[in-house]
Structure formats: C-alpha cells, structure tokens
Amino acid sequence: MSTLLVGTRKGLFVLDTDGADRAATALAGPHFPAVPVSAVLADPRDGAWYVALDHGHFGTKLHRSDDRGATWTELPAPEYPADAGPVPNSRVDPTAPASLKMVWCLEAAHAAQPGTIFAGTVPGGLFRSDDHGATWALVRSMWDHPDRPKGNGGGYDEPGIHSISVDPRGPGRYAVGSSCNGVWVTDDDGATWTLGTGMWFGFMPEHLDDDPAGQDPHRVVRCAAAPDVMWTQHHCGIWRSEDAGLTWTNIADVAPSSFGFAVAAHPTDPGTAWFAPAHSDEQRIPVDGKVVVTRTRDGGATFDQLTDGLPQQDAYHLIYRHGMDVDGTGSLLAMASTTGSLWLGHDGGERWERVSAELPPVLCVRWT
Amino acid sequence: MAAVKFAKAFHRHTICPDATVPGATVREVLDAYLALYPSARGYALDEHGAVRKHVTVFVDGEQVADRTGLADPVSDQATIHLVQALSGG
Numbered sequence: 001m002s003t004l005l006v007g008t009r010k011g012l013f014v015l016d017t018d019g020a021d022r023a024a025t026a027l028a029g030p031h032f033p034a035v036p037v038s039a040v041l042a043d044p045r046d047g048a049w050y051v052a053l054d055h056g057h058f059g060t061k062l063h064r065s066d067d068r069g070a071t072w073t074e075l076p077a078p079e080y081p082a083d084a085g086p087v088p089n090s091r092v093d094p095t096a097p098a099s100l101k102m103v104w105c106l107e108a109a110h111a112a113q114p115g116t117i118f119a120g121t122v123p124g125g126l127f128r129s130d131d132h133g134a135t136w137a138l139v140r141s142m143w144d145h146p147d148r149p150k151g152n153g154g155g156y157d158e159p160g161i162h163s164i165s166v167d168p169r170g171p172g173r174y175a176v177g178s179s180c181n182g183v184w185v186t187d188d189d190g191a192t193w194t195l196g197t198g199m200w201f202g203f204m205p206e207h208l209d210d211d212p213a214g215q216d217p218h219r220v221v222r223c224a225a226a227p228d229v230m231w232t233q234h235h236c237g238i239w240r241s242e243d244a245g246l247t248w249t250n251i252a253d254v255a256p257s258s259f260g261f262a263v264a265a266h267p268t269d270p271g272t273a274w275f276a277p278a279h280s281d282e283q284r285i286p287v288d289g290k291v292v293v294t295r296t297r298d299g300g301a302t303f304d305q306l307t308d309g310l311p312q313q314d315a316y317h318l319i320y321r322h323g324m325d326v327d328g329t330g331s332l333l334a335m336a337s338t339t340g341s342l343w344l345g346h347d348g349g350e351r352w353e354r355v356s357a358e359l360p361p362v363l364c365v366r367w368t
Numbered sequence: 369m370a371a372v373k374f375a376k377a378f379h380r381h382t383i384c385p386d387a388t389v390p391g392a393t394v395r396e397v398l399d400a401y402l403a404l405y406p407s408a409r410g411y412a413l414d415e416h417g418a419v420r421k422h423v424t425v426f427v428d429g430e431q432v433a434d435r436t437g438l439a440d441p442v443s444d445q446a447t448i449h450l451v452q453a454l455s456g457g
Contacts, residue, residue, distance in 0.1 A: 057422040057452040058411040079415035099414045
C-alpha cells in the first residue's frame with residue numbers, strides 16, 4: 001500500500017492506494033479543513049509528516065504528525081530575524097523588514113543528519129532546523145550572499161524557494177531552487193554556495209538575461225541513483241544538468257510545449273523524467289484543451305506524450321510546481337491540478353486513472 | 369486593566385480566551401496577554417511584532433492606526449478586540 005499526501009487550498013488529503021490499475025484507493029481528510037496546505041513532507045528517516053499551512057489571515061504555520069495524521073502538533077514557524085533587512089525587489093514593500101509569507105517547500109536533509117529539516121520560503125530565505133522542526137534558523141550564508149538580493153518575485157510578490165534537492169551521496173550536498181533567484185549549490189552544508197549557470201530567459205535586458213541569480217527554475221529535482229543528473233523547467237524550456245546543478249543545458253521545442261512547472265525525476269534511471277506542460281508563459285492552460293504528460297527516457301533527446309486516461313477535450317487544468325511526484329519504484333506517478341483533479345499514473349505514466357475530479361485546487365502532492 | 373477579546377475565527381486554531389490584563393498601550397496589553405497565551409502570538413502578530421496584514425485591532429471600537437508600533441494608548445477599563453479580515457473564498 002502506498003500513501004500520497006495531497007496538499008490543497010482547502011486542507012490536506014491522504015490517499016492510500018494499492019498501486020494497481022483501477023486501484024483500490026481511499027481518500028481521507030481533510031486535515032486542517034479549509035486551510036491552504038502549501039507544502040508537505042513525509043520524512044523518510046523517521047516517518048514523520050510535516051505540513052506547512054498558509055493561513056493568509058493568521059500567517060504561516062507548521063505542524064508535525066508522528067502517527068500518520070492521527071494527531072498533529074503545531075511547531076514554531078520559521079521567523080526572519082530583525083537584522084535580516086528588507087527584500088530589495090519586493091513588490092509589496094521593498095523597505096519593510098523581511099517577514100515570512102509562506103513555506104513553499106519542506107525537505108529532509110541527508111540520512112546521516114536525522115532531525116535536520118529544510119524549509120524554503122517566500123520571501124526567498126532558506127531555513128534549517130536540526131531538531132525535527134522544534135527550532136528554526138535562517139541560513140545566513142545564503143541570505144547574506146551578495147547574489148541573493150538580485151532575486152525577484154516569480155508567481156509571488158517576493159522571491160521564493162520552492163526546491164531543496166538533497167544529494168544522497170553524502171551529507172551537506174544539496175541544491176536550492178528559487179523563483180526568481182536561480183539554482184544554488186552547496187557541497188559543504190551551506191558554508192559556501194555556487195550559483196548554477198547556463199540558463200537564460202530570452203526576453204530580459206541583455207545584461208540580465210543569463211544572470212544566474214535572476215533565473216526562474218520552476219521546480220528542481222534529481223535522479224536519486226545518479227545524483228549528478230538534475231532536471232528543471234522555466235519560462236524558456238526544459239533544462240538538464242549532469243553536474244549536480246552547476247551547469248544547465250537547454251532542451252527546447254518539446255511538443256506540445258516545453259513550458260510548465262512540475263517535473264518528476266525517475267529515481268533510478270537518469271534518462272527518464274516527466275513534465276506537465278502548459279501552453280506557454282503567456283497562456284497557462286493546456287495546449288488545445290488536452291492534458292498531457294511529456295516523458296523522456298533518453299535524457300531529453302526525445303519525448304513521448306502520455307495521454308491515456310487524461311482528458312483530451314475542453315480541459316483547462318494547470319499543474320503547479322509540486323503537483324506531480326513519482327514513487328520510489330519509478331512506476332507509479334501522482335499528478336493533481338488547480339481545478340481539483342487527482343490522477344495516478346500507472347506503469348511510468350502509460351495509463352492514467354482519475355481518482356477525483358472534485359478536490360479543491362491542489363498545491364502539492366507527495367508520496368510518503 | 370484592559371479586556372482582550374479574540375474573534376471566533378482565531379479560536380479554531382489557537383488558544384486565546386477572553387482575558388483582562390494590565391497595560392497602558394496596545395503593545396503593553398498585548399504583551400501581557402500573549403505572555404499568558406503565547407501560542408496566539410503568531411496568529412495575531414508577525415515575527416517583528418507588527419499586526420498581521422489581515423488582522424485588525426480595535427480599542428473601544430476604534431481601529432488602531434499604528435499597526436507596527438502599537439503605541440496607541442489604552443485606558444483603564446478598555447476593551448481590545450482582535451478581528452480577522454473578511455476576505456477570501
């Protein structure tokens with residue numbers, strides 16, 4: 001039995017499935033009814049579930065469950081210290097002190113660092129807890145880095161970290177994806193950072209077009225078994241790295257579109273990844289009203305369009321950055337949309353099965 | 369002493385019963401209250417102590433203008449209401 005956490009605009013749902021075609025499924029919830037769930041994490045080291053709530057009125061909150069959702073404990077939320085200063089390119093108030101707007105992703109650190117959790121936030125700060133979320137600290141080496149203030153909002157009014165991709169080869173090696181502050185790579189547990197290069201927009205003023213600190217990678221993932229291979233997607237196509245995020249190569253002209261937000265990397269095959277395309281930066285709807293998943297199995301040289309079981313007429317779903325995930329076998333996918341559909345993708349996405357078309361807008365899905 | 373009352377919407381998420389606490393300004397009153405009920409702090413104020421954007425504070429029915437410093441005076445026998453914005457969907 002596999003379990004999927006589904007964070008929606010109206011609460012957390014939990015799907016249990018046996019993974020078979022026309023699967024035996026049970027959708028439970030909502031936990032935190034009517035509260036937006038902006039990030040979820042099932043810690044593979046101890047089984048704890050973490051959720052980030054985006055209350056809107058009442059701020060961002062974190063909760064942990066040690067019993068698979070039977071009970072929840074509120075944790076302190078990350079706090080920006082008073083000396084963090086303002087967010088220079090904030091479209092809210094570039095003079096106000098940085099304050100937590102949202103936790104956009106939660107990630108468990110390396111297996112050798114039990115209890116260490118990362119939180120990626122809007123307005124662009126990376127937070128770290130070394131005690132299972134009981135206390136949090138802003139990672140100052142990144143926040144105080146001279147390239148961090150170059151970031152802009154992308155989707156939100158201030159920059160935001162949506163991806164923390166941990167390299168399983170050893171503790172302290174991870175990459176951080178920010179919209180729009182690029183991909184940041186560390187191999188010394190955040191003591192120093194290197195910005196990934198190679199991405200470009202194609203529409204910015206020339207001197208900014210390929211600035212690594214201004215890029216908008218939408219979601220950054222890696223192949224667990226070949227951790228140098230990473231994938232992302234931004235306004236100008238799909239990008240692949242073969243050096244753990246230090247340099248990126250463009251993959252353009254993928255049919256029906258190379259624009260989108262969600263990407264899942266096969267856990268063992270570095271040539272395989274899945275994407276959920278939208279029409280374009282300017283039109284964030286499926287091409288021709290057809291929901292498709294694109295899949296490459298040869299490192300991005302060619303792509304399949306997977307459609308079996310996905311709506312192919314009058315369908316206007318959008319899949320957010322965290323709206324697709326693949327399980328540890330690489331066979332069972334989950335995908336969910338802003339119009340409330342949740343699908344399971346069997347046999348590597350060859351066949352899709354809609355589990356629900358009635359959910360609230362889905363912000364994130366994640367296998368436990 | 370001032371009476372502090374959180375609107376119903378807060379009570380679903382945190383512990384914030386009606387209470388009477390000392391203080392000569394909104395800040396002093398809220399600090400005294402939140403010392404008794406610390407879990408409510410993050411629901412009303414951000415990490416810098418400012419009133420959250422979608423929360424409004426009233427003193428005897430008058431909306432507090434200083435949402436950052438919370439320096440508005442509070443008379444003895446005053447009532448402070450904390451109310452969430454009516455928004456969203």
